[in-house]
Amino acid sequence: MDPQTATLLPVEGASADAARVDDADTPLLGTQAPLFHSRRDFCVTACQALSLAAVAATIQACGGGGGNPNESGGNPLPLLSSLNATVVNGAATLTVAGTALASTNGAAMVSTPNFGQVLVVRTDAASVSVMTATCTHQQCTITGFENGVFQCPCHGSRFNTTGGVVRGPATASLRRFNATITGDTLSITA
Numbered sequence: 001m002d003p004q005t006a007t008l009l010p011v012e013g014a015s016a017d018a019a020r021v022d023d024a025d026t027p028l029l030g031t032q033a034p035l036f037h038s039r040r041d042f043c044v045t046a047c048q049a050l051s052l053a054a055v056a057a058t059i060q061a062c063g064g065g066g067g068n069p070n071e072s073g074g075n076p077l078p079l080l081s082s083l084n085a086t087v088v089n090g091a092a093t094l095t096v097a098g099t100a101l102a103s104t105n106g107a108a109m110v111s112t113p114n115f116g117q118v119l120v121v122r123t124d125a126a127s128v129s130v131m132t133a134t135c136t137h138q139q140c141t142i143t144g145f146e147n148g149v150f151q152c153p154c155h156g157s158r159f160n161t162t163g164g165v166v167r168g169p170a171t172a173s174l175r176r177f178n179a180t181i182t183g184d185t186l187s188i189t190a
């Protein structure tokens, strides 16, 4: 037979099942390919989408990715030095000679028996500013400081030397304490 005029004929004995499989996998010309070939394909794709949505929601719940100093692009500030105070006549008391608080603009984390951990910054020769070290966002302990700015390690909130928010996600100022410095003696009261 001339190959150019040959006619394709059904193959004797070919199974109907085989024909149906071919029909399912190969879309007809002029028709659109199905989005999912099977229920399993649909489930796999749907689960992947849900997983991505859950990760995004978790990041958002943690205060947003951009505010975390430990994430790419973040900028953690140097850690504060730690000092301990004792209680004298109801005031948390500390000798600052030889510490970071001996000079203006120096700052430290001070552990007190009566007010917990507080942030102290020496604002000039005769005065200090004292505020709680507990972040107002989700109560992490603030540990970073540089150039008059305190930073929380959890989500990157920053506070100035009077406890005001200079960068969120925190929105509330830090609680402040009354404090005096006389000679080398720092006294902190409620």
Ligand code: FES
Pocket: 063, 135, 136, 137, 138, 139, 140, 152, 153, 154, 155, 156, 157, 168, 169, 170
């Ligand atoms: S606890 Fe979130 S920024 Fe401090």
